[in-house]
Amino acid sequence: MTALNKSIEPGDSPDLTEERASGTFDTNAMAAVIYGSDKFAQRRREISEAISKIPELADSAPLPFLDRFGKVTEGSRKLSVILENIDKLIDPSSYEEGLHLYTEVMGMEGHPLALHEVMFIPALIAQASDEQQVKWLGRARRREIIGCYAQTEMGHGSNLRALETTATYSPETQEFILHSPTITSLKWWPGALGKSANWAVVVANLIIRDKNYGPHPFMVQLRDEDSHEPLPGITVGDIGPKMAFNGGDNGFLGFRNYRIPREYLLNRHAKVEADGRYVKPPHAKINHSAMIRVRSHMATGQGALLAHALVIAVRYSAVRRQGYLEDKSREVKVLDYQTQQHRLFPSIARAYAFIFCGFETIRLYDQLLIDVQNGNTSGMADLHALTSGLKSVVTYQTGEGIEQARMACGGHGYSMASYISEIYGVAIGGCTYEGENMVMLLQLGRYLVKSIEMIQNGKSRELGPMVAYLAENESEIDLNLGPNEYLKVFEYAARNQTWRATEKFQKLRNSGMSNEKAWNQASVELTRASRLHTRLYIMSTFINHVGSIVDQKVKGVLIDLLNVHVTYEVMDIGIYVQGLLSSNQMDLIRNQLYVSLETIRPNAVSLVDSFQISDMQLRSVLGRRDGNVYENLFKWAKSSPLNKTDVLPSVTQYLKPMMEKSKL
Numbered sequence: 001m002t003a004l005n006k007s008i009e010p011g012d013s014p015d016l017t018e019e020r021a022s023g024t025f026d027t028n029a030m031a032a033v034i035y036g037s038d039k040f041a042q043r044r045r046e047i048s049e050a051i052s053k054i055p056e057l058a059d060s061a062p063l064p065f066l067d068r069f070g071k072v073t074e075g076s077r078k079l080s081v082i083l084e085n086i087d088k089l090i091d092p093s094s095y096e097e098g099l100h101l102y103t104e105v106m107g108m109e110g111h112p113l114a115l116h117e118v119m120f121i122p123a124l125i126a127q128a129s130d131e132q133q134v135k136w137l138g139r140a141r142r143r144e145i146i147g148c149y150a151q152t153e154m155g156h157g158s159n160l161r162a163l164e165t166t167a168t169y170s171p172e173t174q175e176f177i178l179h180s181p182t183i184t185s186l187k188w189w190p191g192a193l194g195k196s197a198n199w200a201v202v203v204a205n206l207i208i209r210d211k212n213y214g215p216h217p218f219m220v221q222l223r224d225e226d227s228h229e230p231l232p233g234i235t236v237g238d239i240g241p242k243m244a245f246n247g248g249d250n251g252f253l254g255f256r257n258y259r260i261p262r263e264y265l266l267n268r269h270a271k272v273e274a275d276g277r278y279v280k281p282p283h284a285k286i287n288h289s290a291m292i293r294v295r296s297h298m299a300t301g302q303g304a305l306l307a308h309a310l311v312i313a314v315r316y317s318a319v320r321r322q323g324y325l326e327d328k329s330r331e332v333k334v335l336d337y338q339t340q341q342h343r344l345f346p347s348i349a350r351a352y353a354f355i356f357c358g359f360e361t362i363r364l365y366d367q368l369l370i371d372v373q374n375g376n377t378s379g380m381a382d383l384h385a386l387t388s389g390l391k392s393v394v395t396y397q398t399g400e401g402i403e404q405a406r407m408a409c410g411g412h413g414y415s416m417a418s419y420i421s422e423i424y425g426v427a428i429g430g431c432t433y434e435g436e437n438m439v440m441l442l443q444l445g446r447y448l449v450k451s452i453e454m455i456q457n458g459k460s461r462e463l464g465p466m467v468a469y470l471a472e473n474e475s476e477i478d479l480n481l482g483p484n485e486y487l488k489v490f491e492y493a494a495r496n497q498t499w500r501a502t503e504k505f506q507k508l509r510n511s512g513m514s515n516e517k518a519w520n521q522a523s524v525e526l527t528r529a530s531r532l533h534t535r536l537y538i539m540s541t542f543i544n545h546v547g548s549i550v551d552q553k554v555k556g557v558l559i560d561l562l563n564v565h566v567t568y569e570v571m572d573i574g575i576y577v578q579g580l581l582s583s584n585q586m587d588l589i590r591n592q593l594y595v596s597l598e599t600i601r602p603n604a605v606s607l608v609d610s611f612q613i614s615d616m617q618l619r620s621v622l623g624r625r626d627g628n629v630y631e632n633l634f635k636w637a638k639s640s641p642l643n644k645t646d647v648l649p650s651v652t653q654y655l656k657p658m659m660e661k662s663k664l
């Protein structure tokens, strides 16, 4: 019989082999579900295999032992090896294959092309005219130039309308003059801006004859293409070390009356004619499209980060033995403790849920892109609201899940040998970038309030499908019927909270308070509504996705995982459903959750193995596929640069004299 879990190999820790043998489904079949097709899951495995055959693609040292300079250099070194071998490794026209290659080789600490791929090229695709694409897109795709996306300034990131960088049109020379008038107007944070990029999409206020037309994207050359020196009028550099992404060079950028041709305004949607006439775009917020794209991809991206931490924590929990249950002759795997399962299994469910929900959101984005290219911008507001809420909820919950995974690994989780703190630092960056989470929850809040106002004005029929439930009456809940009933519980909670928050806002406003003050005073309640609405969306896409799965064994275990998800999520929002569920019903759900944890237990390792994250990509001693943790932990510690000598110079120079002095 072939093993269902394809990861069993001789020499593996017997504890992990035992776990893999208890799995009830084929992990390759699950990987096909996670990565969208059997073909792509297979390609991922082939790419990982091909990478492992090129020794220069391996890290030259464990990344945690490198300093900042070493990390930045290592990223560029590996990038050059990738590019020398690219045709052997991937189909260069496949974005997904490229992403897998980069993730595996470069890791998550940042590299010179990260923003080039994630924002610069997408901004050119969405915002450059056909002519401009001929000029720049091919060069960017061939990596003749390295680009970044420079929008945020030292003084302003959230409030785009207050950006200070100006691009003033000069009809005489047909140029824009870029200028940074203050310290706070320096571009600050853009990834790869500091040292790597030689071009940037720069967001600046378009000024024509003293009139400010708001932020617009411009294509700007920053550095000489031969010498890589900054061009005259450009001040650029690295902003220093960060919580994570320290292999990346997030940068600052200032302009001193820096001139670019009129044709460098990215003008697919808005234009400036030679005489200075402004041609309006079809939608006022069309310049935000690069951000909507990244936000649309963040659910899968964050799901993958959560998956990394869970692979580590679940595998380690199956080899870590501590304490006893009934059998006092042998310590128990910590994964057998209910508290450990409660800490980890709902996060496994969330990782799957985020990935599945991400598929749907990316599909919506791809459709919107086609619609917008055809002049139809009607879907923009819906997707903006949805992705604003989604990026906020998935980044926050991913951060929570990763931190729980770290604690689930005890002391060794705190060591960089686990690598979990790096994953955490990267993931929680997402709470801030692409729109600070509270700010984005409030964007969704605006949309929800407007939806309620439509209902109040008798326009329920005009509500989009995602908010139609706000107009429904609640029905009886029978919790024995499965996930769809839990969905109704969530609908109840989201509907109730959205109405309450909206009514609070309206009441304050009707009392004579200004719109802004009333909004501010209702804003915590509004963010709560946005979170519930978003969690409802995540749950419903999870349910729909599981419903569409054909492989019965895979579907069976995903239904078990869905049961963990729905019961955990409903327990987690207990305070919002007190009016709907009795305490007996809450007890019933709590018990269902405990039963579902036990049900999922034999499949826990197979569920995380199915993410098929190679050891190279995981970079974790605790999460190793073979489970041989202890001997490798010792090896890892011995490779610390501090252990190169038995007596450190700092001891000779400072500690020894101190101890000698004390002896006198």
Ligand SMILES: CC/C=C\C/C=C\C/C=C\C/C=C\C/C=C\CCCC(=O)SCCNC(=O)CCNC(=O)[C@H](O)C(C)(C)COP(=O)(O)OP(=O)(O)OC[C@H]1O[C@@H](n2cnc3c(N)ncnc32)[C@H](O)[C@@H]1OP(=O)(O)O
Binding pocket: 099, 114, 118, 119, 149, 151, 152, 157, 158, 159, 160, 161, 191, 285, 288, 289, 291, 292, 293, 294, 297, 298, 300, 301, 302, 380, 381, 384, 432, 433, 434, 435, 436, 439, 443, 446, 447
């Ligand atoms: C496949 C791989 C692809 C992706 C990657 C995958 C995964 C990611 C994982 C890892 C990524 C790794 C590396 C990347 C790392 C970092 C990248 C980070 C890059 C950045 O951070 S770029 C900078 C991002 N900055 C922001 O997000 C700023 C946030 N602020 C805003 O967006 C705006 O200021 C705002 C939306 C909060 C407000 O905008 P505004 O002032 O212009 O508007 P108003 O408040 O006045 O609202 C007016 C009106 O307009 C509506 N509106 C706003 N935006 C939109 C929109 N985009 N579309 C449609 N409608 C919009 C708003 O709702 C209002 O409507 P109303 O009807 O009046 O209520």
Ligand SMILES: Cc1cc2nc3c(=O)[nH]c(=O)nc-3n(C[C@H](O)[C@H](O)[C@H](O)COP(=O)(O)OP(=O)(O)OC[C@H]3O[C@@H](n4cnc5c(N)ncnc54)[C@H](O)[C@@H]3O)c2cc1C
Binding pocket: 115, 149, 150, 151, 152, 155, 156, 157, 158, 159, 188, 189, 190, 191, 245, 250, 429, 432, 433, 434, 435, 436, 437, 438, 439, 442
């Ligand atoms: C790792 C990383 C990578 C980045 N990469 C890029 C990049 O490539 N390109 C780029 O241009 N930028 C980038 N950024 C910048 C990022 O997009 C901004 O930092 C982000 O949009 C938040 O803006 P801010 O820093 O101005 O936060 P602030 O707005 O100053 O937030 C501070 C606090 O104020 C609150 N707040 C602000 N406004 C409101 C409001 N209206 N209502 C209620 N509360 C409010 C926030 O909730 C938060 O608690 C990156 C940032 C990070 C961390």
